Amino acid sequence: MLTLRGRASRPFCDGVSRRDFLKIGGLALGGLALPQLLAAEARAGVRRSHKSIIMVFLPGGAPHQDMVDLKPDAPAEIRGEFRPIDTSVPGVRICEHLPRLARNMDKLAIIRSLVGARGEHAAVQCLTGYPEQISRVQGGRPALGSILSYLHGPVDPAVPPFVGLSPSMGHRPWADNGHPGYLGLAHAPFTPHGAGDTQSLRPEGLTLDRLQGRKGLRQQLDEVRRELDRSASRDGHDAYTRQAFDILSSSKLAKALDVSQEDPRLREKYGIGDLKPVDDGGPCCMDHFLMARRLVEAGARCVTLGFGRWDYHNNNFGQCRERLPKLDMALSALIEDLHDRGLAKDVTVICWGEFGRTPTINKDGGRDHWPQVNSAILACGGLRTGQVIGSTTKGAEVPKDRPVTFQEVFATLYQTLGIDPGGFVPDRNDRPMRLLDELTPIRELVG
DSSP states (O other): EEOOOOOOOOOTTTTTTTGGGEEEGGGGTTTTOOHHHHHOOOOOHOOOOOOEEEEOTTTTTOGGGGGGGOOOOOHHHHOSOOEEEEOTTTTOOOTTTTTHHHHGGGGEEEEEEEEEEOOOSSSSSHHHSHHHHHHHHTOOOHHHHHHHHHHHOHHHTTSEEEEEEOOSSSSSSGGGGOOOGGOOOOGGGGGGTTOSSSSOOOOTBBBGGGGGSSHHHHHHHHHHHHHHHHHHHHOOOHHHHHHHHHHHOHHHHHHHHHHHGGHHHHHHHHHOSSSSSSSSSSSOOHHHHHHHHHHHHOOOOOEEEEOOOOOOBBBBHHHHHHHHHHHHHHHHHHHHHHHHHTTTEEEEEEEOSOOEEEEOOTTTOOOOOOOEEEEEEETTTOOOOOOOOOOOOOTOOSEEEEEEEEHHHHHHHHHHOOOOTEEEETTTSSEEEEESOOOOOOOHOOO
């Protein structure tokens, strides 16, 4: 691994210093040796248009009836403490603690009748469309980002096609950025916050403080390249190893990861989030939303991130009063930014958690696990926005009409990305595996 270090500066909201952020080499890919990816993409040789997706995962299962499906006429033990407010779309109301999203409702599509969750405290179904148990039985279903990496390859050789920004969390399945499954490690996500266990290069003495000028940068990179040349015969490094270094040391990737280069006014619009994780979840890192936009603009095809912790078995409303405004600020800023930059047709945004919460508030003021129904927020990607899809019964217990499955959502996402939901990829034995079992996208969103 090549790590660029320097003196402390204002950290990203997960506590990682900007100057300690860039890790170049095997560890930066969360256990993946990047040369594998390069070799695989060279064999595939597939290049297409730059459609991309940003997936925001809400670890723990966010309360659907306290966010986008409020029930103001239900009994107090069901409706809770929050009131609904009007949005920019007549007749659509969402939580009072989401005022920015309410103003942007014309740019959103809300699914209130998502079904098919298994009650697993894990991100896997939101990343693949398949529950963890089914994925395991089928040999490890690849994450959507890995499918994109395999089928479309990189847009720019200097930017990995699949990037995972979720930081480490106490409950590890929440920190999942997506696994490549039977597609192999060549299509795992680049994970700047992660740590891996592959062999890596460790050039000594390379610091960001020494790389401030063009001359210093050139000299230090030349030193590393000479080390690659010296170690090529000894360690078996090949042309792809050299190319891996060139990719991960490129200024384009480094700039995309460095949100401090943005106009301070825009960064303030996204907000500055928590420095510490929320219990066994992650921090509410608003920088990651801005970083995601910078990455897809630079060429990434899929960026995943985990935001906070939403498993509130007690003090649900106190916790939500603290977390919802942060989500509201960052998500609305991302959506507005994509529209302002002309990226709204090409970048799809989805925000969801692994399941919903119980209709009845428990004795500790919390809501428990409720896989019977869930919700999702989608935006951009050329989707038909300004609408709500599906509804639930009077207590938000189950769908009242138009149940939507996870796989229908994935079929929709694949279509926006230019991928046939009925297409195939090979498993480890080169047998064709269909991307999904349910092939029909959500007609209200894509026609």
